[in-house]
Amino acid sequence: MTTIKDVAKKAGVSVATVSRFLNDSGYVSAEAAKAVTAAVEELKYELNPIARSLNTKKSNLIGLILPDITNPFFPELARAVEDVALTYGYTVVLCNSDENPEKEKNYIETLKKKYIAGFIVTSNQLDAPHYANANVPIVALDRAINEKIPTVSSNNKEGAIMGTNALLDRGCQNILFLRGPAELNPANDRWEGFMEAIQQSNAKYLVVTCPFHFTDSQKIVEQVLKENPQIDGIFASSDVSAAGALKAASLVGRHVPNELQIIGFDGVAMGEMLSPGLTTVAQDVYKMGAIATRVLIKRIENEMVEQNFYEVPVKLIIRGTTRSVGE
Incomplete structure (x- = not known):
């Protein structure tokens, strides 16, 4: 199994230089970066994600807290969140809260210990301290939590x-x-x-x-x-x-x-x-989940978020449980 020492030896740089480059945690010259990149590709080195999270205090995990996964609305939201997160290199951890504040709090505290990158939350716990004091990026989906947390909802x-x-x-x-x-x-x-x-x-x-x-x-x-x-x-x-x-x-x-x-x-x-x-x-369930995920990733990666509230339009779909107008 290839180690970081093997990469350093192949690139002709120190282990510390390789670590700084891979974890984006300090200055690395352009020449050294090029050498490390070539060595990583040649040796097919893969950075252990657990080790990375210990070094950087941040993982590529996103926590998705939903109130009831037996309601088909929420799995459809989850699908959108997962699809978009994967395209940006993030993995989603699904948590079912059953509208229970203690379960929500436990998920927050437990996943923070795993260096979770951020949370997407559907909760009715307005201004709950475990969200206000989470110290990680959060986006509210479907239901607002407080005015400081970006919200994605329908009209x-x-x-x-x-x-x-x-x-x-x-x-x-x-x-x-x-x-x-x-x-x-x-x-x-x-x-x-x-x-x-x-x-x-x-x-x-x-x-x-x-x-x-x-x-x-x-x-x-x-x-x-x-x-x-x-x-x-x-x-x-x-x-x-x-x-x-x-x-x-x-x-x-x-x-x-x-x-x-x-x-x-x-x-x-x-x-x-x-x-x-x-x-x-x-x-537009998929669009709601997709917007929430992109907003969260922007916050995780310290990019500018254009607004704090996103409202997605709705539309009427006519099927068999209603008659035609005028009947």
């Missing part, structure tokens, strides 16, 4: 206005809005958008808080539909909740979309697999 309020108007345009007069958890900023923004749009109409509405989980959503909607048979439209704050609503409609004998129209929010691939296919307000 959630505008998307909710879009989704609500889509139901109104298709004749819905009694709309159920499945509001996400109140502690989540995106869910609150979507609720604000729904309220702004619905209050400009003559339609009646009902708001029910609903977690972003399929089974819970199905049970909640099933009960609401039994108690409120006049409901003819459902706008869910997530595609997972919308899928639960679709199952509930089937269980209570409501035909979708003839008797009941449903719109979700997220645009994950699962929506296209449902029957009928789910109409949804689609976030």
